[in-house]
Amino acid sequence: MKLNRREALALGAGALFISLTPFRGALASLTEDEIKAFTGGAAVVEDDIVTLTAPEIAENGNTVPIGISVDSPMTADNYVKRVRILAEGNPRPAVATMYFSPLSGSAEASTRMRLATTQNIIAVAELSDGTYHMAKAEVKVTIGGCGG
Amino acid sequence: MAKSKPRVKAPKKAAVGEIVTIKTLISHKMESGLRKGKDGNLIPRSIINRFTAEFNGQLVFAVDIDPAISANPFLEFTMKATESGEFTFTWVDDDGSVYTKKSKMTVG
Numbered sequence: 001m002k003l004n005r006r007e008a009l010a011l012g013a014g015a016l017f018i019s020l021t022p023f024r025g026a027l028a029s030l031t032e033d034e035i036k037a038f039t040g041g042a043a044v045v046e047d048d049i050v051t052l053t054a055p056e057i058a059e060n061g062n063t064v065p066i067g068i069s070v071d072s073p074m075t076a077d078n079y080v081k082r083v084r085i086l087a088e089g090n091p092r093p094a095v096a097t098m099y100f101s102p103l104s105g106s107a108e109a110s111t112r113m114r115l116a117t118t119q120n121i122i123a124v125a126e127l128s129d130g131t132y133h134m135a136k137a138e139v140k141v142t143i144g145g146c147g148g
Numbered sequence: 149m150a151k152s153k154p155r156v157k158a159p160k161k162a163a164v165g166e167i168v169t170i171k172t173l174i175s176h177k178m179e180s181g182l183r184k185g186k187d188g189n190l191i192p193r194s195i196i197n198r199f200t201a202e203f204n205g206q207l208v209f210a211v212d213i214d215p216a217i218s219a220n221p222f223l224e225f226t227m228k229a230t231e232s233g234e235f236t237f238t239w240v241d242d243d244g245s246v247y248t249k250k251s252k253m254t255v256g
Contacts, residue, residue: 063218074228087216091182094214098225103208105167105228111211112218114180145218 031086031093035124038084038097039132044124050083050135052123058115061145067110068098070125070133080107081126089119114145152176152196156237158251162229166255170201171224174239174247180215196221198240203253204233229255 035044053067070080079102085095100107107125115121118140125133157171174196181193193215200210209225232255239247 067224090216092214092216095216096214097212099207099210099212101207101209103203103206103228103230104226106226109209109211109223109225111224112222114216114218 031088031122034084034086034093035122035134038082038124039126042130042132044132044134046134046136049127049133050123050125052121052135052137053110054121054137054139056138057140057142059142061115061117061141061143063112064115064139064141064145065110065112066121066137068108068123068125068135070100070107070127072107072127074100074102074105074107076102077128079104079128081128083107083109083123083125085113086122086124087113087115087119088122090114090116095121115139115141116144117141152239152241152245152247154237154239154247154249156235156249156251158235159253160251161254164229164255166229167226168229168253169224169226170235171222172199172201172237172249173220173222175220176241178215178217178219178221182215194242196239196241198238199223200238201225201227202236202238203227204231205236208235229253231255 049071051069058064068083072080080100083098086093087095095113098109120136120138123135152174154174159168162168176196179191179194183191185191195215197213201208208227235251237249
């Protein structure tokens with residue numbers, strides 16, 4: 001059987017996809033478990049309420065600056081309770097849980113985190129009305145940040 | 149390890165209703181517990197696992213920290229200034245140490 005260049009490339013890409021699939025699946029389900037543990041199984045809406053700020057490309061995965069901002073009036077009866085930050089591609093997806101209060105004035109915070117590899121970062125916010133909202137951001141990592 | 153040193157940048161004065169930004173940083177290696185040392189054994193986890201910010205005894209902001217937060221954990225957050233008082237920032241280490249720092253703010 002002779003392959004031309006195009007077919008060979010397609011085969012290669014296919015094989016790569018298959019070999020990566022179970023790996024990605026396992027990591028993604030870890031993240032899903034974390035989200036479920038956070039929400040208690042409640043539905044999560046992916047919408048504009050939550051904004052996740054992260055660099056498109058992080059040269060050093062050891063300190064990647066990230067910011068979260070949730071659109072909320074932050075009054076005593078309508079505020080953001082908690083925000084869970086997860087990193088899909090880390091050996092352990094948990095990054096941090098931030099707790100806000102009406103005293104916060106705005107649901108904005110930033111920190112620096114470690115990223116093992118190029119991946120999606122997820123922020124899930126719990127509002128005081130019991131709804132959950134989510135945002136995702138992809139960060140490309142040049143040098144992973146989990147030591148070795 | 150060297151003793152962790154907390155640093156805080158919080159305003160000393162604010163107008164009523166103003167939303168102020170507070171920045172905090174504490175020196176800490178944040179050992180994840182997943183890295184291996186030269187002898188091939190895992191280096192035990194040692195991180196700051198919780199941070200809280202209170203103002204006049206009321207909780208403003210808190211974080212449960214996992215090992216994925218970078219060394220020398222930096223946190224920036226906001227507070228709505230309503231009255232004069234004092235911030236109390238607290239960091240809790242895995243080894244049981246608690247680091248605190250206070251900062252006064254005059255509102256009005």
